[in-house]
Every structure is written in structure tokens, then in C-alpha cells.
Amino acid sequence: MNRFRKIPATVITGFLGAGKTTLVRHLLSQADGRRIALIVNEFGDVGVDGDLLSACGIEGCREDDIIELANGCLCCTVADEFLPAMERLLSRPLPPEHIIIETSGLALPKPLVKAFDWPDVRSKVTVDGVVVVVDGPAMAAGRFESTVEERARPDHDNPLEEVFDDQLACADMVLLNKADLMEAGQIEALAATLKGKLRPGVKLVATRQGDVDARILLGLEARAEDDLDARPTLHDTAQDHNHDDFESFAVPVGTVGDPQAVAGRLGQIIARHDILRLKGFLSVAGKDMRHVVQAVGGRISGYYDRPWKPGEERAGQLVVIGLKGLDREAIRSSITGDS
Numbered sequence: 092m093n094r095f096r097k098i099p100a101t102v103i104t105g106f107l108g109a110g111k112t113t114l115v116r117h118l119l120s121q122a123d124g125r126r127i128a129l130i131v132n133e134f135g136d137v138g139v140d141g142d143l144l145s146a147c148g149i150e151g152c153r154e155d156d157i158i159e160l161a162n163g164c165l166c167c168t169v170a171d172e173f174l175p176a177m178e179r180l181l182s183r184p185l186p187p188e189h190i191i192i193e194t195s196g197l198a199l200p201k202p203l204v205k206a207f208d209w210p211d212v213r214s215k216v217t218v219d220g221v222v223v224v225v226d227g228p229a230m231a232a233g234r235f236e237s238t239v240e241e242r243a244r245p246d247h248d249n250p251l252e253e254v255f256d257d258q259l260a261c262a263d264m265v266l267l268n269k270a271d272l273m274e275a276g277q278i279e280a281l282a283a284t285l286k287g288k289l290r291p292g293v294k295l296v297a298t299r300q301g302d303v304d305a306r307i308l309l310g311l312e313a314r315a316e317d318d319l320d321a322r323p324t325l326h327d328t329a330q331d332h333n334h335d336d337f338e339s340f341a342v343p344v345g346t347v348g349d350p351q352a353v354a355g356r357l358g359q360i361i362a363r364h365d366i367l368r369l370k371g372f373l374s375v376a377g378k379d380m381r382h383v384v385q386a387v388g389g390r391i392s393g394y395y396d397r398p399w400k401p402g403e404e405r406a407g408q409l410v411v412i413g414l415k416g417l418d419r420e421a422i423r424s425s426i427t428g429d430s
């Protein structure tokens with residue numbers, strides 16, 4: 092590699108559960124020997140995505156190359172967490188050839204891209220592109236839109252809509268994901284609405300499981316740090332960004348007998364409490380494999396991802412994310428079956 096060439100960095104953002112980690116996994120599977128480092132950020136204080144990625148078993152995806160920044164939102168912890176992580180990566184004897192940053196679903200990309208303007212970073216790294224993953228079915232269900240009645244209220248403020256629109260305003264490429272769950276006409280209609288929210292020239296493609304060619308997605312050459320002014324958003328700095336609208340907590344879960352039964356129960360709990368995202372791991376009686384639980388709104392899936400490691404505590408744990416005001420006790424006791 093030319094040592095005078097800046098290292099490209101790709102920021103992958105998109106609302107909770109849109110498919111960011113799935114996309115990252117897909118990109119890593121196409122790394123072709125390229126040294127790709129990953130910075131993964133989560134809103135909750137328990138890192139699930141980094142753990143899932145390090146267990147992905149993809150050749151060339153080394154645990155060392157994954158830096159997990161849990162407990163907060165990258166856009167709000169730029170100086171304390173993100174820049175030191177970047178410095179660690181850049182000072183390696185063999186620095187990465189590409190850096191992928193997966194933000195939390197609630198992060199605003201613009202304050203993060205601004206961090207690439209810091210002299211130490213700017214001289215070595217460029218933002219190749221900001222990629223926004225959109226959860227097509229959630230958008231079709233109106234998840235990111237206020238109703239007419241809501242808009243009519245003077246104090247109207249819809250945190251989901253604001254995060255969604257700010258992410259799109261900063262995009263260089265948008266993936267309209269979960270195309271497998273939508274009709275062709277629906278995809279066209281959503282694409283038309285999305286185009287109205289994007290800067291001219293931004294690429295938009297419909298995807299399933301983030302199935303996009305890494306040569307395109309990791310080669311946008313946008314130099315986003317140079318044209319931040321062309322990306323006007325509602326919240327330009329992390330200080331403007333009110334994470335108080337959302338909350339997250341983790342629920343420890345004892346060994347379960349039947350993960351399907353747990354999933355059925357979770358479906359009811361998610362609907363009752365309007366939980367936006369729930370994910371984590373379960374220990375299942377009589378199984379040596381760890382069981383992953385993924386829920387985005389009411390859509391729940393589960394699978395065994397890897398054997399429990401020798402000496403690893405077989406501890407089940409689920410992370411719950413929703414709008415502020417979740418009834419933590421009720422959710423906790425319904426999940427653990429204490430109610």
C-alpha cells in the first residue's frame with residue numbers, strides 16, 4: 092500500500108435493527124485478505140454486535156481487529172472513546188487498510204464525521220462514505236414518520252423521525268434493506284420517498300441481508316469530511332442530540348428449557364411495552380451452544396451461533412432498547428418469568 096495514501100473509513104449507520112451488523116458481516120466475507128478493522132458502537136452497555144462479529148467465523152475476521160465501544164453513542168463520545176480508538180488503530184505496526192465504523196442505531200453520523208477533521212486523524216484517514224441502512228418494513232409501517240395529528244401539536248417532536256432523517260441527510264449511499272420482506276411496488280414507493288430526503292447523487296439500492304458488492308460500498312471515495320456543510324441536519328453536534336429520548340437496559344436470564352417458548356413470550360412483551368429492539372444470548376438446558384435472540388419490533392428470530400467457550404459463564408442476557416419511560420421492572424419480571 093502507498094504509505095502516503097489516506098486510509099479510507101466507512102461509517103455505517105441506520106436505525107436500531109436495520110441490518111448494520113448483517114451488512115458488516117457480509118462486507119468482511121468479501122475482504123479478500125485486505126486488513127479491515129472494525130469499530131463497533133452500541134447504545135446499550137452490553138456489547139452484543141462485537142461479540143456476534145467476533146464469533147462469525149469468517150476467514151480474515153480477527154478478534155484483534157474488532158474494537159467495541161459500548162455504553163453510549165459514538166457521536167457523543169467522540170473525544171473520549173472514538174479518537175483514542177482511532178489512534179490505537181493508526182499506531183499499529185501494520186495499520187488497517189480500511190476502517191469500518193458501525194455506529195449504534197441512535198447515533199448521528201455528522202458529529203462523528205466531524206471528528207475526522209481533527210488534525211491527527213485528518214492527515215491519515217478519510218471518510219470514504221457514510222452508508223445508511225434502512226429497515227424497509229419498519230419504514231413502510233410508518234415507524235419513522237409522525238402522524239398528521241402528531242404534526243399538528245405545537246410541541247411536536249418525534250425522536251425516531253429525527254434520528255432517521257438526520258442519518259439520511261448525511262448519507263453517501265443508502266441500502267433499502269430487508270427487501271425480501273417487501274413487495275416490488277412497496278420498494279419503489281419507499282425508494283421514491285427516500286430520494287426526497289437525500290442529497291442529489293446519493294446512491295440508493297434495495298438489498299437483502301445487506302448483500303451489496305464490497306468493491307462498491309467500500310469504494311465511494313466521498314471524502315465526507317470535506318463537504319459537511321452540504322449535509323444539513325437537525326442536530327449538527329452531539330450536544331444537540333438528545334439521547335434522553337431513548338433508554339436501554341440488560342436483563343440477566345437464567346438457563347431456559349425451550350428458546351421457542353421464550354421467543355413467544357418475548358413477542359408479547361415487545362408488543363405490550365413497545366420495545367424497539369431486543370437482542371442478546373440465552374443459555375439453553377442440555378445444549379453446548381449459545382443461543383442468539385434478535386428482535387426488531389415484533390419480528391423475532393433465534394439461532395445457535397457458537398459453542399460456549401471452556402470456562403465461559405453460560406450466562407443468558409438480553410438487552411432491551413426503547414423510548415424513555417420503559418417499565419423496566421415489568422419487562423424484567425415478564426422476561427424472567429417472575430411475574
Ligand SMILES: Nc1nc2c(ncn2[C@@H]2O[C@H](COP(=O)(O)OP(=O)(O)OP(=O)(O)O)[C@@H](O)[C@H]2O)c(=O)[nH]1
Pocket residue numbers: 105106107108109110111112113114140195196268269270271272298299300301368370385386387392
Ligand atoms: N428478513 C430479513 N432480515 C434481516 C435482513 N437484514 C438483517 N436482518 C435481520 O434483522 C435483525 C437485525 O439485524 P442486525 O444486522 O443485527 O441489525 P443492526 O442494525 O446491526 O442492529 P443494532 O446494531 O441493534 O441497531 C437480525 O435478526 C437480522 O438477521 C434482511 O435483509 N432481511
